[in-house]
Amino acid sequence: MRSVIRLAARPGPWKRGPVLAALGLLLGLLMLLHAQVPDAGGLGSLVETFLPWFGLCVPVLLAGALWCRSASALIGLLLPALVWLSLFGGVLGDKSHPGGDLAVVSHNVGAGNPDPVGAARDLAATRADLLALVEITPQAEDTYEKELATAYPHHEVRGTVGLWSKLPLSGTRTVDIAMQGMAGPLAAHLSAEERKPTPRALRTTVTTGRGPLAVYVAHLGSVRLMPRGGYRTEQRDAGAQALAEAVAAERNERVVLLGDLNGTMDDRAFDGLTSQLRSVQDAAGDGFGFSWPAKFPVARIDQILVRGMQPKSSWVLPATGSDHLPVAAGISW
Incomplete structure (x- = not known):
């Protein structure tokens, strides 16, 4: 009952x-x-x-x-x-297609990378046409130049960012992305003199058989989750806006942006960039393509964006000793 x-x-x-x-x-x-x-x-x-x-x-x-x-x-x-x-x-599906006129790789090599020689050799083994590196310390710059010299006869470095290329480069200049001094993990490896405002973005022209290609390499400011200050993104957001303005002023119809943007393309801070450029991961990737942190990736903050080029494929490469994973893409005219 x-x-x-x-x-x-x-x-x-x-x-x-x-x-x-x-x-x-x-x-x-x-x-x-x-x-x-x-x-x-x-x-x-x-x-x-x-x-x-x-x-x-x-x-x-x-x-x-x-x-x-x-x-x-x-x-x-x-x-x-x-x-x-x-x-x-x-x-969730695989949107990649075979082929591609250019293979490009973007990697935050990590200021604290214990094996920059091994990282350089791993990256050279990808045989990418363009190789963008960010968070290059002054101590490691010579290493990357030496190890990549054979595979990449052309390269340009501005501050902590650089581009290695199999194709000729010209018209390289620094892009001001409104960084007010050096912060983040890179600062721990620099002297007081070296912590002064340092270039974190460059623009160069790659000469190809199909015409000039404008390439930007950037490392935007880090974000911080502070106990009292919240999720601090001011430096990153200012850099994203400055970078969007630089791209908007770019006269070349064909543009590639590579680098560590310290944010995902779902973040509203990048609306100025995503309104002009396509993410190769969104257009031709397989899965989310998370790149950070390397040991257990939870977000894709390393980006390859294009304008006037067709994304064909996008993938994530194995770890190199950095706290980021390299990202790669195949693009076509």
Whole structure:
């Protein structure tokens, strides 16, 4: 008799799990309206940087809904599931195509890389036509020049960024990306004199058989998650804006941007760049292509963006001793 009473008093499947149903709806609205999240303290950028990982909440809530046998919670999960698929479902497939006129590689070689010789040799082994390196310390610059000289007869270095090329380079200049002094892991390897404002971006022209190609190499400022200051992105955001202005003023129709931008292309801070350039990973990648941190990548902050060129393929290369993974792409005219 008591079991019958308990069964009758138990809420029906539509009344169970109201908290789970509410959480599912909130999760879906957060992903759907992520661009409306205020950026005070960098909150909006933080949400957008790790937006793909919000999808992991769906199976957790699903398990809870099944355990509670809650029909309302299951219905509430439809919104976040559909929103995540609409945002990232296309990333899951392989969009790459064979071929490509140029192979390019971008890598933050890491100021604390214990084996720059090995890193240089690994990168040379890719046989890429263009090889962009950032976070080059003064101590390691000679190493990269020596180890890459045979495979890449042309190279230009400005400050902590450089481009090695199999094709001739000309018109190289520094791009001011509004960095106010050196910060981040690179600073620990520099003297007080070397910590003064240092170039972190360059622009050069690559001479090809199909005409000139404008190439930018950049290393934007680091972001910091501070206990009291929030997610600090001011230096990075100022650099992104300056870089977008430089690209907007570029007269060459064909442009490639390579480097560590310290942010994902979902981040609103890069709207000025993504409105002009295409991400090769989004257009021709296989999966998310996460590049940082090297031991357990959770975000793609190393980018290859193009204008006037056709992305054919995009992939991530094995670790080199840096805390970033190299990223590579095949592009065509």
